[in-house]
Amino acid sequence: MSALTRSFRYIFVPVMMTFICIAATQLFAYKWQLWLPTINELPYYLYPIVAVLALQFNYARLSFLSVLLLIYYLYEQGLLPELTSIEDLRDHIFLSGTLVIAFFSINKDRAILSTHTIKTFVSIAFCVVLGFAWLFLITQLSAPTTPELPPAFNLLAAIYVPVGVSSIVVCIYATWRKTAIDSMMVVTLFIWLFYYYYPSELPLSILLCMLAVTYLCAILSESYHLAYRDDLTGLSSRRALNTMALSLNSHYSVAMVDIDHFKSFNDTYGHDVGDQVLQLIASKLTKVKGSGKVYRYGGEEFTIVFPNRDVEFVLPYLNELRCIIRDYDIVLRNEHRKTSNKSSRNTQEDNLSTTVNVTISIGVAEHHGQLTFAQTLKLADKALYIAKKNGRNRVFA
Ligand SMILES: Nc1nc2c(ncn2[C@@H]2O[C@H](COP(=O)(O)OP(=O)(O)OP(=O)(O)O)[C@@H](O)[C@H]2O)c(=O)[nH]1
Incomplete structure (x- = not known):
């Protein structure tokens, strides 16, 4: 399969399908508006289910992401103690979240009860600190007292550059690894970006429900492949x-x-x-x-x-x-x-x-x-x- 076909299958198709789902949900808003109070409750049930199922099938990354998204949702709903107003931290959380998604796209699924879990926690903390530190640095550099950077550059450096780099990393890994789970990293990033740039288009609960259902589909499709495909040859088993x-x-x-x-x-x-x-x-x-x-x-x-x-x-x-x-x-x-070195190869x-x-x-x-x-x-x-x-x-x- 060429890189072009792979990127079509593992990036373009999942992103297009997510986009169509978002557009259809907006179009039929009158159908779900009445159900919104119930829909707002759904992430509390869906994400623990996805996290446990993903763990059961050894997709630790989906499990971690589900827990993090649930924590964010609880925070957004005001169910966690608020240190600072969520609005003040919007950019910081967005950037840190983007870096965490990029980290999970590079990372591999490992057993949850292993030293890798500690490394994963450390890496998540590092991504969060990096996101906050990056924005702090750019804000300091462009502060009115020390206007070392023009405003346009400030915005570019603060958000677009790290988000752009993270998106490229996520897409490269999804194309390279060719699994439904890695496509989920692309979809997660897409929904994360959509929510940041168009916060009033769809409620977070709807976007999260959409993502949870996509996770469930990915787990099912990967498990189907495990059951019906031969690992070595890729043929049907x-x-x-x-x-x-x-x-x-x-x-x-x-x-x-x-x-x-x-x-x-x-x-x-x-x-x-x-x-x-x-x-x-x-x-x-x-x-x-x-x-x-x-x-x-x-x-x-x-x-x-x-x-x-x-x-x-x-x-x-x-x-x-x-x-x-x-x-x-x-x-x-x-x-x-x-194993031989270059000079001795000839x-x-x-x-x-x-x-x-x-x-x-x-x-x-x-x-x-x-x-x-x-x-x-x-x-x-x-x-x-x-x-x-x-x-x-x-x-x-
Ligand atoms: N590398 C590799 N070898 C395998 C795999 N599955 C089976 N084999 C080997 O295939 C060989 C089959 O050997 P035999 O059944 O004796 O048959 P054969 O040597 O092909 O002889 P004939 O069938 O009579 O021509 C064994 O040595 C197995 O180890 C696999 O997934 N990978």
Whole structure:
């Protein structure tokens, strides 16, 4: 996935959807105005739920953010002791909050009961102090008695520069990490900015409810991926295969794919290289034609399901796939090269890279009669066994 596609998917789409939700909420204000007293209560219930759920699924960052947003909401509602008027601290809280969101976008989700939690608390405190110190410094520099900075520069330096830098950091990390949780950092920042710049457009409670629901959706979508996606290859998992099997009609073909001599490949080049080859084979398999959907069955075995296709139809596509993988030269870089320093890299030995090829065997079967999906899969597995027995690197139906 290119950086452009990633930024579209993990930044542009979530921000646009949030924007549309905000616009729709404004448009239908007459519908929720009556419910506002109830809506004002909702963040008190939603955020503890999100915090606990996020913790349960090991998304500590969402948990922390939920607690911080709840504290801010309590403060804004006057339910916490007010040291200074919230209006006087508006800029300070906004800037500190922006820095905290940027910090969470860089940070990783860690176990809550670990030393990282202490580091997280220290970092949050540091962001708050930094926000306050930054504004204090700029205010001092532009004070009427010492007008060292022009007013326009003052505003730019006080708010726009740190907020701009934080936004860039949040977007870079969301594009790089490609998870729904990191997209949530972008959405949080967007809503935070919206509330600061347009405080009277929508009540804070509505914005916070919107954000809490988005957090819940992100937790659900990430958990769905954990359950139905294979971590290493990114393919749908065996659980997804079994779920999909329930929706198949009586006309389909199934192929079982197995990498040949993968054990000796692992033994020769190491498990890490083996993992990379599995990822590569998986990406090649996804290019199968004939409407085949690829699943990682387990280990070095994959399953391809062709709904509404018979064996004669899929055989040429499977053969094509086998040939593509057989002919693909996998370049293994010299491991020594990574650790050697620049000056010693130009020796001939260091520049050598090994090229290896792997082959796959495929067994394919077609559903017929009263066979269940598991039985059809077993037939494909038997065909795979025969393909292996007959010398591997072949397709057997
Ligand atoms: N690197 C890596 N290896 C894996 C993974 N899952 C399974 N394997 C390895 O795949 C190998 C499978 O070996 P076997 O079942 O003996 O089959 P094979 O060596 O491919 O031989 P044939 O199937 O008969 O051609 C084992 O060595 C497993 O450790 C994985 O996720 N990563």
